[in-house]
Amino acid sequence: MSLPRLLAVLLCTSAPLTAQVASSALKIEVRRALPADDIPQPALPDTAKLPRVLPVNRQSVYTRCETTLPLIAITFDDGPDPVLTPRLLDLLKQRGIHATFFLVGKNAAAFPEVVRRIVEDGHEVGNHSWSHPLLTQLSAEGVESQLRRTHDAIVKACGTAPLLYRPPYGAVRATQRARIEKSFGYPAILWDVDPQDWQHPRNAQKVYDRIQSQTRPGSIILCHDIHETTIAAMPATLDDLAARGFRFATVTQLIAYTTPPELMGPPAPKHLPMSPLGAPPPATAGEGTAKASE
Numbered sequence: 001m002s003l004p005r006l007l008a009v010l011l012c013t014s015a016p017l018t019a020q021v022a023s024s025a026l027k028i029e030v031r032r033a034l035p036a037d038d039i040p041q042p043a044l045p046d047t048a049k050l051p052r053v054l055p056v057n058r059q060s061v062y063t064r065c066e067t068t069l070p071l072i073a074i075t076f077d078d079g080p081d082p083v084l085t086p087r088l089l090d091l092l093k094q095r096g097i098h099a100t101f102f103l104v105g106k107n108a109a110a111f112p113e114v115v116r117r118i119v120e121d122g123h124e125v126g127n128h129s130w131s132h133p134l135l136t137q138l139s140a141e142g143v144e145s146q147l148r149r150t151h152d153a154i155v156k157a158c159g160t161a162p163l164l165y166r167p168p169y170g171a172v173r174a175t176q177r178a179r180i181e182k183s184f185g186y187p188a189i190l191w192d193v194d195p196q197d198w199q200h201p202r203n204a205q206k207v208y209d210r211i212q213s214q215t216r217p218g219s220i221i222l223c224h225d226i227h228e229t230t231i232a233a234m235p236a237t238l239d240d241l242a243a244r245g246f247r248f249a250t251v252t253q254l255i256a257y258t259t260p261p262e263l264m265g266p267p268a269p270k271h272l273p274m275s276p277l278g279a280p281p282p283a284t285a286g287e288g289t290a291k292a293s294e
């Protein structure tokens with residue numbers, strides 16, 4: 001290797017900042033990418049003010065949202081965890097980022113105070129089944145029970161009805177999906193960015209690297225807030241996505257914002273009551289809309 005080439009390589013490999021990730025139980029250093037990105041930075045809306053109602057004419061399944069704007073949704077599955085989820089909520093709050101949590105019903109029932117805090121902090125809650133089975137192996141009644149118990153546990157914990165679900169392992173049959181949509185009004189939310197943060201050996205650096213390399217405008221990022229390494233990867237991951245110009249919305253906000261206005265349906269009447277937590281009630285249009293109360 002020539003000297004200039006060697007110098008260039010050395011410069012490239014030494015330039016990235018090393019982030020000391022704050023974590024009481026785990027110290028992981030995440031090597032950060034150079035903040036170089038070509039993403040244009042058009043005027044983005046204040047994500048805190050984006051609508052939290054699904055469009056009337058929405059899709060049945062989303063793996064991502066079509067947009068050229070650098071708006072993305074980060075999602076956390078399988079919680080809430082009584083220790084790790086609050087730690088993640090602190091990280092998100094420090095950064096003013098709103099995420100979406102696909103909750104496992106039995107965990108929501110076990111840790112309702114964490115569910116409450118998730119909603120109070122302005123995040124979205126979604127249904128991820130009661131006990132995380134492979135839905136494709138269940139009867140129609142089994143699927144209904146998995147989602148109903150979870151829906152009710154979330155409403156009981158925080159007073160807000162989920163508008164979305166994510167099938168465990170991303171697996172659901174088309175017929176099951178149609179029934180779920182009819183019964184609950186939920187679209188199925190999958191993902192296009194998968195850091196495989198559950199995989200052994202778990203590694204915060206890989207979580208960071210995969211998210212950075214796969215994320216693009218409209219992405220839905222899959223993470224799990226039940227792994228130490230995922231939480232440890234978050235400060236650098238979130239900060240560097242933001243530094244690259246990405247802005248975070250909840251999944252419902254991302255869908256609503258990226259859906260053409262003519263498909264959004266009529267605006268909600270102003271006299272609709274707000275929930276005790278200040279979140280607007282779920283969409284009332286369309287059949288089988290999720291219930292707002294127990």
Ligand SMILES: [Zn+2]
Pocket residue numbers: 077078128132168169
């Ligand atoms: Zn899961």
